[in-house]
Amino acid sequence: MKTILTVIGGGSVNWMPTLMRDVYMLDSLEGGEIRLFDPCTERTDAIAGMLRQFNKQQNKDFKITVHTDRKEALAGAKIVISTFSPGGIDGLHYDLEVPVKYGIVQPVSCTIGPAGISNAIRTVPEAYELVQDMEAVCPGAWLLSETNPMTAVTQAMNAAAKTVKVIGMCHEFHAFGEISRAIFGFNPPEELNLYDYLYRWLPEQGLDFTVCGINHFIWLTEAKLNGKDALDIPREYASKNQLRLAKSSWKSPFDNWAPRTSEDDFSIYPWDNEWQAKLEACRTWGFLSIGGDRHLIEFIPALCNVRNGFGMQYGVNKTTGDHRKHLMEMRLKTIQNYASGAESIEWKKSPEELTCVIQGILENKPMPCIVNLPNTGQIENLPMGAIVETFATVDGQRITPKPSRKLPEVMAVWARLHLAVVDLTVKAGMEGSRQHLVEALSLDPLCGQMDFRDIPKLADDILRATRKWLPRFGGGKS
Numbered sequence: 001m002k003t004i005l006t007v008i009g010g011g012s013v014n015w016m017p018t019l020m021r022d023v024y025m026l027d028s029l030e031g032g033e034i035r036l037f038d039p040c041t042e043r044t045d046a047i048a049g050m051l052r053q054f055n056k057q058q059n060k061d062f063k064i065t066v067h068t069d070r071k072e073a074l075a076g077a078k079i080v081i082s083t084f085s086p087g088g089i090d091g092l093h094y095d096l097e098v099p100v101k102y103g104i105v106q107p108v109s110c111t112i113g114p115a116g117i118s119n120a121i122r123t124v125p126e127a128y129e130l131v132q133d134m135e136a137v138c139p140g141a142w143l144l145s146e147t148n149p150m151t152a153v154t155q156a157m158n159a160a161a162k163t164v165k166v167i168g169m170c171h172e173f174h175a176f177g178e179i180s181r182a183i184f185g186f187n188p189p190e191e192l193n194l195y196d197y198l199y200r201w202l203p204e205q206g207l208d209f210t211v212c213g214i215n216h217f218i219w220l221t222e223a224k225l226n227g228k229d230a231l232d233i234p235r236e237y238a239s240k241n242q243l244r245l246a247k248s249s250w251k252s253p254f255d256n257w258a259p260r261t262s263e264d265d266f267s268i269y270p271w272d273n274e275w276q277a278k279l280e281a282c283r284t285w286g287f288l289s290i291g292g293d294r295h296l297i298e299f300i301p302a303l304c305n306v307r308n309g310f311g312m313q314y315g316v317n318k319t320t321g322d323h324r325k326h327l328m329e330m331r332l333k334t335i336q337n338y339a340s341g342a343e344s345i346e347w348k349k350s351p352e353e354l355t356c357v358i359q360g361i362l363e364n365k366p367m368p369c370i371v372n373l374p375n376t377g378q379i380e381n382l383p384m385g386a387i388v389e390t391f392a393t394v395d396g397q398r399i400t401p402k403p404s405r406k407l408p409e410v411m412a413v414w415a416r417l418h419l420a421v422v423d424l425t426v427k428a429g430m431e432g433s434r435q436h437l438v439e440a441l442s443l444d445p446l447c448g449q450m451d452f453r454d455i456p457k458l459a460d461d462i463l464r465a466t467r468k469w470l471p472r473f474g475g476g477k478s
Helices: 016-024 041-058 070-074 088-102 113-137 150-160 172-184 194-204 232-240 276-285 293-299 321-340 354-363 409-431 434-443 445-449 452-465
Strands: 002-008 031-037 063-067 079-082 142-145 165-168 207-214 217-225 288-290 367-374 387-394 399-401
Touching: 002 016, 002 070, 016 041, 016 321, 016 354, 031 041, 031 070, 041 063, 041 321, 063 070, 070 113, 079 113, 079 354, 088 113, 088 321, 088 452, 113 142, 113 150, 113 409, 113 434, 113 445, 113 452, 142 150, 142 354, 150 165, 150 367, 150 387, 150 409, 165 367, 165 387, 172 194, 172 207, 172 217, 172 232, 172 288, 194 207, 207 409, 217 232, 217 293, 217 409, 232 276, 276 288, 276 293, 354 367, 354 387, 367 399, 409 434, 409 445, 434 445, 434 452
Parallel strands: 002 031, 002 079, 031 063, 079 142, 142 165
Antiparallel strands: 207 217, 207 387, 217 288, 367 387, 387 399
C-alpha cells in the first residue's frame, strides 16, 4: 500500500532512526511519500539523506521530501507522526536547570514538575495548532504523537480534534518486559520480539494483567496467573529485594533501539535504574509501578528531594542539559554516517509500538497497544475527559480503549492532583496566562519544596529563559 506519511518534528535525531527503520520494515507500506517538517533544516536534510539510503537498502521507493511549511507537509496525509519539541535541546536545558535555583532537581524534565510545566507551556499551543492544520488539510487522518509532555500535549491535541484521530504513544510500558521476567520468572525465547512477548507470549503463559494510570505513572493493578490472583508475587519480590539489585541478566530490548556510541562516553548512564524506587513503593502501597524509576520519583516528592539526593539514593541520576546536548550531537553524526553509507544500520525491529499501530490502520487489523486517550470511563476513579493511559486496540476505523476499572486509591489521588496541574498548565500555555502558570506551579507537588513566595519568581524566570518560544506570552524569535 502507498500512502502519505508526514512527520512533524522530522528532524528529531532521537526518534527518527528508530521509527523510520521500523517503518521501512513494514510489509504494509510498499512506498508512497514520507514528508519531513521541522524548522531545523540541517537535521531534516541529514534524515532525508538517511531515508534515501534506507530506500536503497530495503528496496523501497518512498518519495522523501523536506518541508518548512506545515500545512504543505500535512496536505492529504493519512498518517501523521508527531515528534516535535519547541526549543529543542536548548529549551530542555532551561526546563532542567532553571528550577535548580529554587532547590528543585528533576532527573528527566519531560513530564511534570516545574520542568514539565515549562516544557508544556511552549509545546501545547503548537500541538493544538497542528491538529487545527490537520483538520483543514487532511481531515480524518491519524495523529500518532510521541511528543512530550504526553498528557498535556495529548489533551491539547484532542481539544482541537473533530475528525482527526489522536493517539498519544509512550514506550514506558515496555519496561514490563524485563520486570515480568525477573519477578514472575518467565523465560521467553531469545528471538522473541518485545511486542509479541508482551501482548501474545505472556497471555499464552497464563498471565492476564492490567496496566493503567497516567503517562509515566502507570501501575500493575490486576494480575492473574493461570486464573489465580498474582499480585502477591511482585509484593513478595519487593519484600525480598530491599538492597540494591544486581542488574538483570536478560539483555534489555532497549539495547537494540538506537546507536549507543555517544552514551558510552559517560561514566554514569542516567537511564540505568535498578527498580529501587518502584520496589519501595510496592512495599509501601502494595502495587508495582511500571516504567523507569526516574519518571516515577518525579510524581512523588518523598522519592525526589534533597534528603535522598533527588532520587540518587534510589539509584536515579539526573539527566543534565549538557549530557542531552552531547547525545544529540553524536546521534546527528550517526545519522549523517547512515546517509553517506559510512555506517550501516541493523535491520531489526525496535520495541516501539508505533508501526504496529500503523499496520493495524493500513490493514484494518485489530492491534493491541498501550495508548493515551481521553478518559471515557476506562479508569473509573479518574476525571472524565482527562488523558489516561490504558491498553486498547487500534484498527483502520477506530481506537477502542480497554476498560481498566479503578486505579488503587492512593495512586488515583496522586494522579488526580497531577491531572489538575496539567489542566492549569494547558490553560496557561493556550492563553499565555502568567496567572495560570503561577497557579499550576503552586499546585505542583515538587514545588512544595520551595518557599511559597518564590513561586511567582520561578514562573517569571521560566518565562524569561524560554521567551523566544512563547509567542502567546508575548515572546517570539527575534
